[in-house]
Amino acid sequence: AQSVTQLDSHVSVSEGTPVLLRCNYSSSYSPSLFWYVQHPNKGLQLLLKYTSAATLVKGINGFEAEFKKSETSFHLTKPSAHMSDAAEYFCVAKGIQGAQKLVFGQGTRLTINP
Amino acid sequence: EPEVTQTPSHQVTQMGQEVILRCVPISNHLYFYWYRQILGQKVEFLVSFYNNEISEKSEIFDDQFSVERPDGSNFTLKIRSTKLEDSAMYFCASTREGRTEAFFGQGTRLTVV
Numbered sequence: 001a002q003s004v005t006q007l008d009s010h011v012s013v014s015e016g017t018p019v020l021l022r023c024n025y026s027s028s029y030s031p032s033l034f035w036y037v038q039h040p041n042k043g044l045q046l047l048l049k050y051t052s053a054a055t056l057v058k059g060i061n062g063f064e065a066e067f068k069k070s071e072t073s074f075h076l077t078k079p080s081a082h083m084s085d086a087a088e089y090f091c092v093a094k095g096i097q098g099a100q101k102l103v104f105g106q107g108t109r110l111t112i113n114p
Numbered sequence: 115e116p117e118v119t120q121t122p123s124h125q126v127t128q129m130g131q132e133v134i135l136r137c138v139p140i141s142n143h144l145y146f147y148w149y150r151q152i153l154g155q156k157v158e159f160l161v162s163f164y165n166n167e168i169s170e171k172s173e174i175f176d177d178q179f180s181v182e183r184p185d186g187s188n189f190t191l192k193i194r195s196t197k198l199e200d201s202a203m204y205f206c207a208s209t210r211e212g213r214t215e216a217f218f219g220q221g222t223r224l225t226v227v
Contacts, residue, residue, distance in 0.1 A: 032214075032215075034215055034216075036218075042220065043205065043218050043219060043220035043221050044157075044205065044207075044218040045218075046215050046217070049214075049215045051214065090157060092216075094209075094215075094216070100145050100162060100164070100169065100170075100209075100211075101147065101159050101162045101170055102147065102149075102159065102207070102216055103159070104149075104156055104157040104158075104159075105156070106156045107156055107157070
C-alpha cells in the first residue's frame with residue numbers, strides 16, 4: 001500500500017538543540033511532500049513543501065527538509081529548537097498513485113524541554 | 115492572505131441527529147477535501163470533491179455521509195445520523211489543481227453525546 005510513515009510518535013529535545021523529525025514515503029511515483037504543524041487546539045499550518053524543484057526545502061520558523069529519492073525520505077530539521085516549536089508535526093504526501101488526495105503520516109509530537 | 119474558513123468551530127449533537135459542517139474554500143481552488151482526526155489519532159481522509167462530484171472517498175465515508183457544494187462557495191459535509199464514534203475534529207481543505215499544497219481550515223470539533 002502507498003503510505004507515509006513517521007518513524008517517531010514522540011520526540012523530545014532541549015531548547016537550543018537540533019530537531020530531527022523523520023518521514024519516509026512509499027510510492028511508485030514521485031509525490032509532492034509537505035510538512036504541516038498543528039499547535040494545541042489549532043488547525044493545520046503548512047511549514048514547507050517539496051514539489052519536484054530543489055531537493056532542500058526551506059520553510060517557516062527556521063525549519064527545512066531534504067527530499068532524498070534514493071532513501072524515499074523527507075526528514076524535517078531545525079538547527080535550534082525553540083519552546084514555541086512544541087506541537088504535532090505531520091508529514092503529508094500528495095500525488096501518490098496519481099491521486100490528488102493527501103496522505104498523512106501518523107504524526108510526531110515534539111516536546112521542547114527548557 | 116486567503117484562507118479556508120469553517121463553521122461552527124464546535125458543535126455538540128445528540129446521537130442520531132443530523133449535522134452539517136460548513137466550509138468556505140479559497141475561491142480559485144478546484145479540489146476540496148474533508149478529513150477527520152479522532153482525539154489522539156492520526157488525520158484520516160474522508161472525501162475529495164472536484165468538478166462538482168466526489169473524486170475519491172474512503173471506507174469511512176459510508177452512506178451516512180454526504181458532501182455538497184450548493185452555491186459555488188460553500189462546501190458542506192453532512193452526517194445523517196450521528197454516532198458516538200463520529201466525535202472528532204473535522205478539517206476542510208482546498209487546493210489548486212496539480213502538485214500544490216492544501217490549505218486547511220481551523221476545524222470543527224464535533225462532539226456526539
